[in-house]
Amino acid sequence: MRTTVCLSIVILAGTGGELLAAHAMKQSARLQVISGSAVGTLLQRAFRLGPMWVGLMLQALAFFTFLALLSWADVSFVVPATALNYVVGAAGSALFLREHVDRTRWAGVLLVCVGVAVICASEL
Amino acid sequence: MLQAYVMNDSKKPSLGTALLLALTIVLSAGGNFLLSSGMKQVGSVEASPLLAVVRAIGHAIGRAEIRVGILALLLWFICSLVVFSRIDFSYAQPASAVGYALVAFLGYAVLGEAVTAARWVGIGCICAGVTLIGRTPPRTTA
Numbered sequence: 001m002r003t004t005v006c007l008s009i010v011i012l013a014g015t016g017g018e019l020l021a022a023h024a025m026k027q028s029a030r031l032q033v034i035s036g037s038a039v040g041t042l043l044q045r046a047f048r049l050g051p052m053w054v055g056l057m058l059q060a061l062a063f064f065t066f067l068a069l070l071s072w073a074d075v076s077f078v079v080p081a082t083a084l085n086y087v088v089g090a091a092g093s094a095l096f097l098r099e100h101v102d103r104t105r106w107a108g109v110l111l112v113c114v115g116v117a118v119i120c121a122s123e124l
Numbered sequence: 125m126l127q128a129y130v131m132n133d134s135k136k137p138s139l140g141t142a143l144l145l146a147l148t149i150v151l152s153a154g155g156n157f158l159l160s161s162g163m164k165q166v167g168s169v170e171a172s173p174l175l176a177v178v179r180a181i182g183h184a185i186g187r188a189e190i191r192v193g194i195l196a197l198l199l200w201f202i203c204s205l206v207v208f209s210r211i212d213f214s215y216a217q218p219a220s221a222v223g224y225a226l227v228a229f230l231g232y233a234v235l236g237e238a239v240t241a242a243r244w245v246g247i248g249c250i251c252a253g254v255t256l257i258g259r260t261p262p263r264t265t266a
Contacts, residue, residue: 099213099264102260107253115250115253
């Protein structure tokens with residue numbers, strides 16, 4: 001139970017954090033269109049947005065939960081399982097960022113997920 | 125030009141975005157490779173006592189390889205953020221998994237590590253997956 005909860009936190013908080021950072025960057029890029037400013041300003045604006053900081057905190061939470069999880073769970077289970085990030089990332093992109101994830105992209109995401117899991121499992 | 129930047133509905137990312145995505149893959153793979161290589165030379169770090177951990181981290185950061193690795197990962201983070209502003213997250217995130225294949229290849233070519241059949245299968249799956257994702261439009265939102 002403890003392992004399932006922590007693994008869910010690692011996957012959901014890690015991917016959620018990345019999705020929020022992506023959301024902040026897209027918002028910042030929309031502002032950039034008005035002024036046409038450089039990459040530095042794009043980043044500066046993104047870091048002024050709440051979702052970016054919440055995203056960074058979620059990624060930190062995912063990282064420390066991952067470290068804690070490794071203290072009792074088998075690394076041969078934990079590391080390949082985190083490849084589920086790609087599936088959660090695609091689902092989150094479709095749900096929250098309103099991206100169009102078609103069947104071809106889903107097939108690609110699933111293949112990448114399997115490939116990462118196989119590589120991670122073979123390295124342990 | 126800015127209009128084209130925002131409404132990129134083409135099947136391929138622009139050259140600049142493709143190069144930036146490739147840079148994120150190289151920086152991530154290179155950074156992790158350098159950290160891994162540097163930490164192997166530092167040796168195994170014991171979790172206790174705390175002073176020993178702090179000394180080991182200090183020793184590790186003193187190594188040029190580790191510092192370049194950290195710099196590469198910092199640049200990777202910034203480049204990733206810029207990539208997320210340009211193309212779909214559901215396109216960029218799985219595409220960056222090519223880094224896993226690149227690290228395995230670097231291990232094989234540079235460090236002479238053995239690449240097992242399972243690892244080649246994993247690399248094949250990632251490459252096939254990324255090829256499929258590459259056939260979808262890189263940006264589907266305004």
